[in-house]
Amino acid sequence: MTSRIDVSIEHRNVPEPPGKHPNTCPSCSSHYRDDELEAALWVCPHCGHHFTMRARARIASLADEGTFVEEAADLRSEDPLDFFDLRPYTERLAEAEMKTGLGEAMLIGQGIIDGNPAELAVMDFAFMGGSMGSVVGEKFSRACDSAAQRGVPLVSVTASGGARMQEGILSLMQLPKTVCAVEDLHDTGQPMISVMSHPTTAGVLASFASLGDVIVAEPGALLAFTGPRVVQQTTREKLPDDFGLAEQNLRFGHIDAIVPRPELKAYVAQLLRLFSRSGD
Amino acid sequence: MTSRIDVSIEHRNVPEPPGKHPNTCPSCSSHYRDDELEAALWVCPHCGHHFTMRARARIASLADEGTFVEEAADLRSEDPLDFFDLRPYTERLAEAEMKTGLGEAMLIGQGIIDGNPAELAVMDFAFMGGSMGSVVGEKFSRACDSAAQRGVPLVSVTASGGARMQEGILSLMQLPKTVCAVEDLHDTGQPMISVMSHPTTAGVLASFASLGDVIVAEPGALLAFTGPRVVQQTTREKLPDDFGLAEQNLRFGHIDAIVPRPELKAYVAQLLRLFSRSGD
Amino acid sequence: MATDHELRLRERLARLRNLNLLGGARVSGELEKLQRQLERIQAAPTDEEIWRSVELARHQDRPYTLDYVNRLFDDWVELHGDRGRADDHALVIGLGRFNGRTVAVVGNQKGRDIKERTDRNFGMAYPEGYRKAMRLMELADLHKFPLVSLIDIPGAYPGVAAEQHGQGGQIARSQALMSRLQVPIVCCVIGEGGSGGAIATAVADRVLMQEHAIYTVISPEGCAAILWRDAAQAKKAAAAFKPDALHCLELGVIDGIVPEPEGGAHTNPDEAARLLGESLRESLEELESIAPEDLKRRRRAKFRSLGVYA
Amino acid sequence: MATDHELRLRERLARLRNLNLLGGARVSGELEKLQRQLERIQAAPTDEEIWRSVELARHQDRPYTLDYVNRLFDDWVELHGDRGRADDHALVIGLGRFNGRTVAVVGNQKGRDIKERTDRNFGMAYPEGYRKAMRLMELADLHKFPLVSLIDIPGAYPGVAAEQHGQGGQIARSQALMSRLQVPIVCCVIGEGGSGGAIATAVADRVLMQEHAIYTVISPEGCAAILWRDAAQAKKAAAAFKPDALHCLELGVIDGIVPEPEGGAHTNPDEAARLLGESLRESLEELESIAPEDLKRRRRAKFRSLGVYA
Numbered sequence A, B: 001m002t003s004r005i006d007v008s009i010e011h012r013n014v015p016e017p018p019g020k021h022p023n024t025c026p027s028c029s030s031h032y033r034d035d036e037l038e039a040a041l042w043v044c045p046h047c048g049h050h051f052t053m054r055a056r057a058r059i060a061s062l063a064d065e066g067t068f069v070e071e072a073a074d075l076r077s078e079d080p081l082d083f084f085d086l087r088p089y090t091e092r093l094a095e096a097e098m099k100t101g102l103g104e105a106m107l108i109g110q111g112i113i114d115g116n117p118a119e120l121a122v123m124d125f126a127f128m129g130g131s132m133g134s135v136v137g138e139k140f141s142r143a144c145d146s147a148a149q150r151g152v153p154l155v156s157v158t159a160s161g162g163a164r165m166q167e168g169i170l171s172l173m174q175l176p177k178t179v180c181a182v183e184d185l186h187d188t189g190q191p192m193i194s195v196m197s198h199p200t201t202a203g204v205l206a207s208f209a210s211l212g213d214v215i216v217a218e219p220g221a222l223l224a225f226t227g228p229r230v231v232q233q234t235t236r237e238k239l240p241d242d243f244g245l246a247e248q249n250l251r252f253g254h255i256d257a258i259v260p261r262p263e264l265k266a267y268v269a270q271l272l273r274l275f276s277r278s279g280d
Numbered sequence C, D: 001m002a003t004d005h006e007l008r009l010r011e012r013l014a015r016l017r018n019l020n021l022l023g024g025a026r027v028s029g030e031l032e033k034l035q036r037q038l039e040r041i042q043a044a045p046t047d048e049e050i051w052r053s054v055e056l057a058r059h060q061d062r063p064y065t066l067d068y069v070n071r072l073f074d075d076w077v078e079l080h081g082d083r084g085r086a087d088d089h090a091l092v093i094g095l096g097r098f099n100g101r102t103v104a105v106v107g108n109q110k111g112r113d114i115k116e117r118t119d120r121n122f123g124m125a126y127p128e129g130y131r132k133a134m135r136l137m138e139l140a141d142l143h144k145f146p147l148v149s150l151i152d153i154p155g156a157y158p159g160v161a162a163e164q165h166g167q168g169g170q171i172a173r174s175q176a177l178m179s180r181l182q183v184p185i186v187c188c189v190i191g192e193g194g195s196g197g198a199i200a201t202a203v204a205d206r207v208l209m210q211e212h213a214i215y216t217v218i219s220p221e222g223c224a225a226i227l228w229r230d231a232a233q234a235k236k237a238a239a240a241f242k243p244d245a246l247h248c249l250e251l252g253v254i255d256g257i258v259p260e261p262e263g264g265a266h267t268n269p270d271e272a273a274r275l276l277g278e279s280l281r282e283s284l285e286e287l288e289s290i291a292p293e294d295l296k297r298r299r300r301a302k303f304r305s306l307g308v309y310a
């Protein structure tokens, strides 16, 4: 066996350096109470830094009040590989559910966005780093079907470190699974608006998230297949300052726009109006 | 009016520096008699330089003996603009026909290549620099139809400095015209093999020549939309040594292969076999 | 600033309007009819008039794509990038609401000041720009949005990187893609329609030109440099190859002429936009009843008919 | 050089062959049947056996794509380039004659010596490589050539330029394109099927793995580095996420296993090629009678069914 480049490419990109309080702004070090950040859509009122946003808060910020109807809420991961690293997968799952109050790293359901009916598929980074296992793949796939059946667009909001390693190769299979689901949706003529929030990396970036008819990112979001740490470790290259960030992705032509969170709902609603068939 | 970048982008790329005898190899300065070069397929026996090859010689080198049946031989250019530069267009046309024995810069017709029936569309640089006017466009377009009707592939061999300026905007319209013809051919399931010889530039490169299912170039051929002289004059950039040459195009992913002329017939025949529907 | 020349031009165009050729920017798809009408026009544009159009088409205050977009399309969202390597600012793409329905828009974009001109490379797209346009075309086809293409490009960019990135091939593929689309496509040359850079996004069901736009196979300067061996003979070259709208109409290369305000589009951008909007609306309405497969077939047949030979 | 380990492995595989699961490289598309058969297999691969496959899949003498191509396809013509920016040597494409008809072939390609390894970037494609693959797929679809995809890639390349050129998006789009093709697609993992780099060209109607190939969501070293915080625990990681062919078959991720010669493919490349050829032939024959639209529909349905949840 010869020496070879290490190719550990999927990798969870931790959004904030560990140790700091989650409500301390990593950009300007201002500190906030939960309710302050909640009121500001988790955007630092001082410097504009976009904190990672939880899935339910995200839905509340996009869907008109009281319109969201969750779907497939009961789906839960199995442990097809009997996976055990330092702890069993089942234990990690239970802990994640306890901690987040969510059954998985994605919520899907029907909602109305500024008067425009849509299907929503929203990820939550707090649930095992937003990693994509069988349930995330299945939920996204069902969201596509629900959108197709009701003849409405799909709006996805991603936040993911990549694959769910504990599901092994089945995790990789969620890439083609979600890709095929988007293609089935497209065949019915419905669009997908992809909103990439921090971080959208690895398997999620390399599948459905990149297939949006329009791709919008939040400011400062890391959007990379391989995160900066692994790239640096592997290639010893000097990385550009904005390596993998939304701003770089825009410059390189990968995304359509960077939209600050307070303007996101109006922006998405405008797109939904433009894509609506009825022409109203 | 502000000062502006000069955008004289179409441009005849003269294949050999003027003044030298045409049978003197521009690469190694060996000199040959016509019959010597003819016997060597107009490839320098000393250094391998590929001389520009006349259309009838090209057809003889590709089609099995006696199989070529020319089509649309009677088409002649009109002078829709009453074009006059230093001399009238009509005079230039008459002179070109006298000099080359050809009615236009392209010959088309049916032929058999190593047993494989095909349609041929072959350009001749000696006729007004292989420029593409209405007749070249129409002939190419008819070649596509002939291939479609007979259910055979099209093999094009290009050698062109670009647009026929004397036909003004009609010359530019030969780009979409030939592109649409290729698309109509493709809709019938027939392929086009594009052989690019020196030089294939400007309007011909930016239309049908680039739409080959497989694109083959001859060694050392200049394949560029804008030739090196104009690029240098306009941008003052230092040009790479192999700027625009087939070798650079291969490296940058624009073409499939560089095939020396003596191997070209066998190579094209192999492709024709692979593309043949019957599977034989 | 209406010169004698402009007045004469207006007069001739007024006559043309009476012929119902350009009245209210009327566009006729029937080439034969147009040609019969043109035969009745005695005076072809003079060399001076042709050169005046070259100057107006390049006028630094002439409205550019975004000037029209902002006036004509509601709910405009500009999209960005070729989804590969770059976001070419010499070409803008986006979606907007026009005449009550969503259209996809692609347009060449020049810059106003030095900085913007550099950023937009004087309106000359790189190969990445054509890819960006193709990305929009595919979006339009998938969602059945009519495509509006505004042309204003001096020519494809003569640079090392543009060649290395496959300029010729991308221009060819953009045309090929347009020939496959099953949605209505209306194109208008709003300034310079320069060579391969222009045709890359001009394979439309209806091709229009503004009154003072020019549509050329090569810049007058480039033509003069080659044929007269003197770029200063540009005026002579323009007179010889006739890039003006009337000649293009006469040759069947375009389907209609969009009138400009007195003195040229730059004198009254609002009015220029209104006139352009009328022509686009009329063209799109003509096309919307045609079956998608027919659109494609007719589009190809139209371009395959262009050329004069015996 | 057949070790004790290898002998045990051969023995177990001989048993599997008796179950008619792999006999003559038989491939069954019926997942249920396969799973019933698998239930009868008492012994799952041991941790040692899994690691042995990791080693064999990466063996420096293992046959690569071109080794199979040269043995299996007549009239082979390698094509080049993404028709845009580059010709990525980490991935080869071409046309060849197989079983009497023309097929399009795409395959990852590693290098043999230092120079070739560098030239082929250790088999790791850049985004341009995925574009090159897509170009071939479009050619195959247009001309109705079945597509054969051979997978042997450690993983997508972790480099600055790869990110700047949009690696994630290209991998997504390559999968999307495969899900739209209307020609039969057969894929075989012939060495390492590493993560996004592998799946980019693996959306096939029939997905096969060679007996000692591995198919992974992340390299064992990468997994160990993240979960155990120690890349040296790679063997433990491999045992946990089970990248071997039998487990992949059991999970329904692949449709069949292609036997290798005694001791691994590298011990007898001719025989390995013969066995691979048999499996490809069988798969293509199964698929050729299916209507194009059905192929596409079933392919999508198959991938959409993958996953285990409650």
Ligand SMILES: [Zn+2]
Binding pocket: A025, A026, A027, A028, A029, A030, A044, A045, A046, A047, A048, A049
């Ligand atoms: Zn802050």
Ligand SMILES: [Zn+2]
Binding pocket: B025, B026, B027, B028, B029, B030, B044, B045, B046, B047, B048, B049
């Ligand atoms: Zn020589």
